[in-house]
Amino acid sequence: MDVKFNDFARRYADSSRYGPDLHEMAELAFDFGWRGFGMVDDGTGEPLAEWDTHNYYNCDCSEIPTRVNYESALAAFKAAGVDTHSHNGWIVWDAASRAGHEIARKISATLADYPILDDERLSELEWDNAVRMIEDLYRLPDDVTGDDVVREMPEVPYCSNCSSCDVEDAMASLGYSQCMDCSTWIKSLVCSGEHVCYDCADREREGDCECVPNYVDGLRNMGLYPTASDLREIQRGCETCYPVRWPHGGAKLGV
Ligand SMILES: [Zn+2]
Ligand SMILES: [Zn+2]
Ligand SMILES: [Zn+2]
Structure with a gap:
């Protein structure tokens, strides 16, 4: 059986001590019903991580970017009709598809320059996360929502652990x-x-x-x-x- 790989999957098979070699990748492709096996470079030489809701112990500031990049990559493959799977916490795709190679290349090139694939989505998720955190931690008065409080803040608290979040100040301005x-x-x-x-x-x-x-x-x-x-x-x-x-x-x- 002739299995197609993308450049990054080949490079990863050669260089990684713990990752699958080409033979194992071919077997995975076979399991998935594919004639190719592709991976995505996350811009640092590591495979682009899958995001799943079970990882909620991670800090928001790593969780949210992971989610944005994963969802954007998935959407790009899906829009081009390229089949994807998750394997070992990574996103992998059917490299028999020509379109998939272009998408994987584009994602890696983008991420090598800037770590987020979709800034707008990132802001949206950070906002929602901040609102949820504030509504969980503070019993707000009936006529004030978490959105109202975040709107009063000089910047959206991007992480419940790492960013400062002065709810009292924001409430004072309300x-x-x-x-x-x-x-x-x-x-x-x-x-x-x-x-x-x-x-x-x-x-x-x-x-x-x-x-x-x-x-x-x-x-x-x-x-x-x-x-x-x-x-x-x-x-x-x-x-x-x-x-x-x-x-x-x-x-x-x-x-
Ligand atoms: Zn954090
Ligand atoms: Zn009182
Ligand atoms: Zn008295």
């Missing part, structure tokens, strides 16, 4: 800060990071005393939130709360 105590997002005119949500403010209330609820209601009517130190001041100034919260305060001050 008018939100986190409650200092429970991390709930509060929409506040002043985003100082020192405000607490109404629920947490309510927990500061001392017994039946209305000083804190009254103060918080006043702010609420103006769409504002108290800070922890505001609440402390209110209670310091309250005849009922002061002796309960600071039982030794009076003695110390000599009052």
Whole structure:
């Protein structure tokens, strides 16, 4: 049986100590029902990697480019009617097809210059990944989506491990800060990071005393939130709360 190989498959068979030799490649071709066996140089002299969803332990910053290149290569072969398979984590193709040789050559030449076959697709996947990561990690308020947050960022966080991602900054430009105590997002005119949500403010209330609820209601009517130190001041100034919260305060001050 006469099996056709592409240049890279021949070179790889010669040079790689662990990869298949030509004889094994011919057997693989036979298994796949092909009369040729081709591989794709990823631009560095290694075979272009297959992307599969099982590799999710990898860092996004290697996973996403691998996926883009794999899907682009696959689409190019498919559009030309060239049969492909995955073998040993690589994309391999039927080198009996003349069109396949041209495609493999083009991909390698492109990748030798620039590591990504489709920049637009890469940005799209990075964006989606960032949105998913933010929506998983932060319980966003109902009227804010992960897309809104990413849109506010100076650059899209391209990797959940390696890129920095300042969600608090982005949320601040959307008018939100986190409650200092429970991390709930509060929409506040002043985003100082020192405000607490109404629920947490309510927990500061001392017994039946209305000083804190009254103060918080006043702010609420103006769409504002108290800070922890505001609440402390209110209670310091309250005849009922002061002796309960600071039982030794009076003695110390000599009052
Ligand atoms: Zn990474
Ligand atoms: Zn809170
Ligand atoms: Zn009070």
